[in-house]
Amino acid sequence: MTGSRYTVIIVGGGIVGLAVALEITKRFPHLRLLLLEKEDRVGRHQSGHNSGVIHSGVYYKPGSLKAKLCATGAAAMVEFCREHGIAHQVCGKVIVATHAEEFPRLEELRRRGEANGLTGLQSIGPEALRQIEPHASGLRALVVPSTGITDYAAVCDKYAEIISAQGGTILTSTAVVGIQRHADEIVVETNHGAFSATSLINCAGLFSDRISRMAGDDPQVMIVPFRGEYYDLIPERASLVRSLIYPVPDPRFPFLGVHFTRRISGSVDAGPNAVLAFRREGYRRTDFNLRDLASCLVFPGFWRMAAKNWRSGLDEFHRSFSKAAFVRALQRLVPEVREADLVPGGSGVRAQALTRQGALVDDFQFVPSGRMLHVLNVPSPAATASLVIGRAIVDTAAPALGLQE
Numbered sequence: 374m375t376g377s378r379y380t381v382i383i384v385g386g387g388i389v390g391l392a393v394a395l396e397i398t399k400r401f402p403h404l405r406l407l408l409l410e411k412e413d414r415v416g417r418h419q420s421g422h423n424s425g426v427i428h429s430g431v432y433y434k435p436g437s438l439k440a441k442l443c444a445t446g447a448a449a450m451v452e453f454c455r456e457h458g459i460a461h462q463v464c465g466k467v468i469v470a471t472h473a474e475e476f477p478r479l480e481e482l483r484r485r486g487e488a489n490g491l492t493g494l495q496s497i498g499p500e501a502l503r504q505i506e507p508h509a510s511g512l513r514a515l516v517v518p519s520t521g522i523t524d525y526a527a528v529c530d531k532y533a534e535i536i537s538a539q540g541g542t543i544l545t546s547t548a549v550v551g552i553q554r555h556a557d558e559i560v561v562e563t564n565h566g567a568f569s570a571t572s573l574i575n576c577a578g579l580f581s582d583r584i585s586r587m588a589g590d591d592p593q594v595m596i597v598p599f600r601g602e603y604y605d606l607i608p609e610r611a612s613l614v615r616s617l618i619y620p621v622p623d624p625r626f627p628f629l630g631v632h633f634t635r636r637i638s639g640s641v642d643a644g645p646n647a648v649l650a651f652r653r654e655g656y657r658r659t660d661f662n663l664r665d666l667a668s669c670l671v672f673p674g675f676w677r678m679a680a681k682n683w684r685s686g687l688d689e690f691h692r693s694f695s696k697a698a699f700v701r702a703l704q705r706l707v708p709e710v711r712e713a714d715l716v717p718g719g720s721g722v723r724a725q726a727l728t729r730q731g732a733l734v735d736d737f738q739f740v741p742s743g744r745m746l747h748v749l750n751v752p753s754p755a756a757t758a759s760l761v762i763g764r765a766i767v768d769t770a771a772p773a774l775g776l777q778e
């Protein structure tokens with residue numbers, strides 16, 4: 374056995390695992406905490422491949438965990454960035470209706486935002502929209518002043534630095550390959566030997582269902598990887614977008630639709646779309662993994678989801694392969710944008726939990742199992758809300774996990 378026994382082992386060094394570790398090392402400084410990350414540094418997957426938006430909380434169903442944690446999480450994230458000198462900006466955003474049929478959904482977003490405690494929301498017409506975003510075109514828009522931008526990879530690095538300073542241990546390049554539950558301990562096998570602990574928190578993102586199964590549990594959901602591809606606006610045309618321009622989202626999907634995002638670096642990107650990835654960490658269209666694809670194809674919920682959503686799925690694939698189609702979607706928001714203004718940018722892969730019944734799980738999902746907790750669905754806005762997700766998990770799970778002074 375490598376090393377001695379820990380109180381708690383966290384699997385996964387993304388922003389969520391790190392935020393949980395941050396909270397535990399802060400509240401229980403004498404406990405022995407070990408965080409295991411398979412990559413050579415933290416924040417290499419979803420947490421380092423996202424849009425960098427500090428979401429306000431306008432989208433989420435009142436009463437849901439997302440709604441409860443996003444607005445307070447956004448304020449906590451802004452405060453964290455300010456305190457630690459991480460670049461950020463509360464630049465606000467506009468959600469733009471380009472068809473009259475979208476008006477009721479835009480109004481519903483305003484109601485949701487107000488129910489979730491947001492202030493300063495404002496419904497505006499085309500003229501006022503042009504004063505905020507001179508190149509945007511729409512029939513109506515909702516102004517959301519509390520939305521911001523930051524660099525979540527830098528946030529992850531800072532979380533890791535504080536965890537180490539608070540006495541936690543982070544081992545990178547250490548992949549969890551087996552988990553054994555015994556009466557009084559949990560043994561975690563890795564590519565660098567085994568570690569034991571009293572409790573375990575699974576924050577493995579795209580692999581959280583597999584870690585749950587490795588631990589002998591049935592997660593009831595499968596993680597489906599949805600790749601989001603971005604284009605960058607060429608620097609000469611970045612002035613087409615001042616801050617953030619979003620469409621009215623389709624309520625049937627947990628994704629927000631392709632939008633324009635000004636990054637904290639000053640560049641502007643367009644995207645992300647949402648295409649099924651044939652590999653869990655498949656950042657390129659050609660990435661393929663037989664096990665990842667086969668596990669999708671044998672899961673009953675996958676076919677139920679496919680039967681319901683095949684048309685929109687095909688549209689997303691079409692936009693993935695056709696720049697012209699991608700640009701057409703963007704031109705609804707900013708008609709002046711041209712194919713020549715966009716160059717391929719990065720991509721990210723979302724971990725989206727799918728039920729056996731074929732439903733995409735909308736809310737955050739934390740599933741306790743004895744001395745373990747599986748964080749099975751933490752899609753957007755989990756980067757925004759990470760600090761308060763960490764607090765909420767420790768508040769609710771500490772007694773069951775045996776975390777105490």
Ligand SMILES: Cc1cc2nc3c(=O)[nH]c(=O)nc-3n(C[C@H](O)[C@H](O)[C@H](O)COP(=O)(O)OP(=O)(O)OC[C@H]3O[C@@H](n4cnc5c(N)ncnc54)[C@H](O)[C@@H]3O)c2cc1C
Pocket residue numbers: 384385386387388389390391409410411412415416417418419420421422423424425426427428547548549550576577578579580601645720721722723724751752753754755756757758
């Ligand atoms: C394209 C895209 C855009 C997004 N935009 C936003 C946004 O603008 N704002 C926002 O708030 N949210 C956004 N999100 C969502 C946000 O990025 C995620 O909700 C968040 O990063 C999830 O963090 P995580 O720690 O759960 O996952 P991850 O960051 O994926 O971390 C999981 C970690 O577990 C590790 N791991 C997996 N298996 C093992 C193993 N066997 N052993 C050891 N380690 C393992 C992985 O290497 C990984 O580092 C976006 C996501 C994507 C993909």
